[in-house]
Amino acid sequence: MSSLSDKSAQEISDLLDEYGIKHGPVVESTRNLYEKKLKEAMAKGKRAKPSPDKTYYREEEEEVTYVYRTPAKSEASGDRGAYPRARQEWNERDYQHETSYSNYSKPKPEYNRSSYGNEPDMYDTPSTYRSTYAKSPPMKSGQDVPDAPKSSRLIPLWVQFVFFLAVAVFLYLVFSTMETNETPKGIK
Amino acid sequence: MSTTSQKHRDFVGEPMADKPVTALSGIGETLGKKLEENGFDKAYVVLGQFLLLRKDTEMFTDWLKDSIGANSRQASSCAQCLKEWCDAFL
DSSP states (O other), X not given: OOOGGGSOHXXXXXXXXXXXXXXXXXXXXXXXXXXXXXXXXXXXXXXXXXXXXXXXXXXXXXXXXXXXXXXSSOHHHHHHHHSOGGGHHHHHXXXXXXXXXXXXXXXXXXXXXXXXXXXXXXXXXXXXXXXXXXXXXXXXXXXXXXXXXXSOOSSOHHHHHHHHHHHHHHHHHHHHHHOSSOOOTTOO | OOOOOHHHHHHHTSOOTTOBGGGSTTOOHHHXXXXXXXXXXXXXXXXXXXXXXXXXXXXXXXXXXXXXOOOHHXXXXXXXXXXXXXXXXX
């Protein structure tokens, strides 16, 4: 392989593009830096193609496939596995929201910890989803109970239900003290 | 709000005009001399390099480290300083 310093500026530029390295013009003052970057990239054996965008989509794809494979890794997807097939459409549609929620799962646990307090950090992610979709999950909770849970989950199903009911009762209490007129019955 | 030094605030607060390289945040006497040896004798020349690297702070940081041996803190401080200056004036 010919040495990088023998290549023309255009060739360096093309190589940088191949490795997906964002760069400016290859001029005297920038050339050294870009040659170093290329050497690092080649040493790492990076794929000589991708743009950062594709990596992002790839992550999304991986998250989506978790729904069907129910790995031990993501508790959010383990959560999804609990609900019956009737809800799969709803899940798939909302998965776009959830991928963004999973990005927000870091700041949210702090908020959840103060409110609920009893569950460890990683359990907060499912509760985040539950509290935001407060309306629809309660209606389905009746259907969830008879459904057999998948074996690979981080916390047992009944714990999730108990926790969910605790959240529902909590919300009910909050609403009943705040709004004197209506107490939403849809929760339970 | 990130903690910025007085030097940073001084630089970012006004057009850089003919300020020396040592006016840049993170660039002291030693690094300033090295920059001058490399032909970067004024802050605006360093700005030129920053712009050539498309205002990419990471790339610029790497360049500073490679060319004058700045450490991570100094380099990122300088990069951030230039970036904010550009956001305000460019």
